[in-house]
Amino acid sequence: MLQDGEMGTPAACLFDLDGVLLDTEPLQALAWQEAAIHFGCALDASQLLSLRGRRRPDCAEQVCHWIRTATGSSPGFGALLAVRQPLADRLLVAAPPMPGAEALVQRCLERGIPMALATSSARAAVERKAAPHPWLDLITVRVYGDDPELRGGKPSPEPFLLAAARLRAAPADCWAFEDSQAGLQAAVTAGCRVFALVPDLAAGAALTVPEGVTVLRSLKEVAL
Numbered sequence: 539m540l541q542d543g544e545m546g547t548p549a550a551c552l553f554d555l556d557g558v559l560l561d562t563e564p565l566q567a568l569a570w571q572e573a574a575i576h577f578g579c580a581l582d583a584s585q586l587l588s589l590r591g592r593r594r595p596d597c598a599e600q601v602c603h604w605i606r607t608a609t610g611s612s613p614g615f616g617a618l619l620a621v622r623q624p625l626a627d628r629l630l631v632a633a634p635p636m637p638g639a640e641a642l643v644q645r646c647l648e649r650g651i652p653m654a655l656a657t658s659s660a661r662a663a664v665e666r667k668a669a670p671h672p673w674l675d676l677i678t679v680r681v682y683g684d685d686p687e688l689r690g691g692k693p694s695p696e697p698f699l700l701a702a703a704r705l706r707a708a709p710a711d712c713w714a715f716e717d718s719q720a721g722l723q724a725a726v727t728a729g730c731r732v733f734a735l736v737p738d739l740a741a742g743a744a745l746t747v748p749e750g751v752t753v754l755r756s757l758k759e760v761a762l
């Protein structure tokens with residue numbers, strides 16, 4: 539457990555959603571895998587990991603490229619998503635919270651620490667995934683992947699810069715919680731103090747944790 543003195547207190551906490559507050563990443567990966575297999579291409583573990591943290595259109599473009607490389611023809615963006623989306627919708631409503639996530643959000647609220655969501659997921663997808671988790675309603679300030687004010691998705695720093703701006707906090711005074719390569723790059727470039735949540739050592743081995751980022755095995759280690 540990190541001690542309070544070591545960590546200090548942030549002006550605000552900026553949370554990624556998938557893989558940080560909700561354990562959706564294995565389900566997201568399964569939906570991409572099943573969709574790719576539908577078009578004749580099985581993805582490997584490193585390909586699936588590289589999709590983490592990125593917006594759905596960016597992932598779809600990447601997966602179409604892999605399918606074209608493997609099979610000689612691409613299903614096209616729309617056809618791929620038409621196969622993938624029903625799978626994802628069915629799987630993701632069952633995503634459990636990450637250990638310690640609900641308690642950390644509650645503690646931020648009790649301590650008056652402002653919170654924002656900085657997610658690559660589109661608003662409609664977040665609403666579906668969050669429906670079984672009323673504690674997520676405590677985070678009212680949100681930047682979605684399809685946010686009209688967003689100029690670029692992770693790994694661009696824009697989602698974190700926009701989230702901090704909406705809380706009227708300086709990014710350098712914010713703590714950002716991330717789990718993916720794209721998300722870590724985004725949060726570090728935004729200038730936040732960054733915590734990398736790496737509960738899974740196998741997945742973590744493929745992650746390059748940028749300098750200055752604190753690695754957590756669980757959100758239970760956050761002393762707030």
Ligand SMILES: [Mg+2]
Pocket residue numbers: 554555556557558590591716717718721
């Ligand atoms: Mg994530």
